[in-house]
Amino acid sequence: MLGSLPSFARLESELSKLPGIGRKTAARLAFHLLRTSEQDVEALAAALLEMRRNVHFCQCCFHIAEEELCQICSNPARETQSLCVVEEPQDLLAIERSHSYSGLYHVLHGALSPLDGIGPEDLKIPQLLQRLDQEPISEIILATNFTVEGEATALYLGQICKDRGLQVTRLAHGIPSGSDLEYIDAGTVQQAVAGRREFS
């Protein structure tokens, strides 16, 4: 049906590659863009390209950044003694929204997953260990999700950090088991950070 409209079909096909976008939603978005002014479509295309060209991962913590270091790593006001380990940049943003933590972060970009065969080498764990060797960090806060994968990651990192003599804490309960940190409201996250406890 769209064979005679190759440009439309191409856009629909590209949009359907995005996460959470199926064929129908892609077509709906394509029709919406068709009705949008050329100026707005150009602005969208430019924004997409600009983001892709300028945004990369911070060389230190692997959060998203437009410079070599992200805003957190380059901020001298941040506490440098504590390091909060999260799975994804969205989790970091969730904690930042709660205004409950002023230390540094490390983004793993995933979690250990026995079922998917994702081991320590597949995440930013070697880089984390390197940071622990080089930076004056005394406390590690394990803020991985309360899922099986998140707990497996916390167990693994907790043991390694304890072996290095670091204080290890885990976000307090209050975040329901099986949930994604991304979807928890800032108040709950704040409570969880405030009520963190020794990881055993």
Next chain:
Amino acid sequence: MVHLPQRCEALVLRLTSYGESDVIVTLFTADHGLQKGFAKSARKSRKRFGAALEPFTKAVFQWKKGRGSFWLLQDSELISSHLGLRSDLHHLALASYGVELVSLLLEEGEPHQIIYELLCSFLDYLEQGGDGLIARLLFELRLIYLLGYMPHLLHCSECLKIFTNEPVRFDAQRGGSLCLDCAGSTGISVDLGTIGSLARSLKVTYRQFDGFLFGPKTLQQAGLILNQVLQQVLPREPKSLKFLSQL
């Protein structure tokens, strides 16, 4: 056609995020075997499922028949989260291995009451802090046996000679145990004691994991035997095995 809601107990084997907030869950039930369930908006709203969609969780699910073979999950009632598994990384990895073996070896939709009970007992034993090596050996052995992949153990798989006290070799590709005359240079050398231990273990109820004692040599040789058999029947190497080897 209107499908009425049904209820059944199931173990959650794994879940995959789908779209913005939906989840596809692989369930294992006694009566319906492996099934794929679709839990709409499960990542956003915790009202209907809470923590019931986490791997290793046992729960009663209410479901309706959906499009194709998918179940549309509507509600859940938690029985056990097997939370104890989350305090030991090795046990967690072993539980993942058990779940993956079942996913790889069973066909979707075929009921397997005994294997369901075997997997539940395996997870319960690990959660209670049971011996991981013994749990793995017994689980692999019983799974192989229950699925009909058991190799010849106490006699030569080619000449059928019953072993008494002689050296034995094992080659899963040739059917199992082999006497030295038949084996030639193939297979691995195993003690008759190891083979006897495996055969005797099968006489105990498949739900029991407590009360077994195996020496290090038996565990090592039995591990090699079961690994050979599994390599023959698995469609691919389990990913959790790679993870286990990294611990």
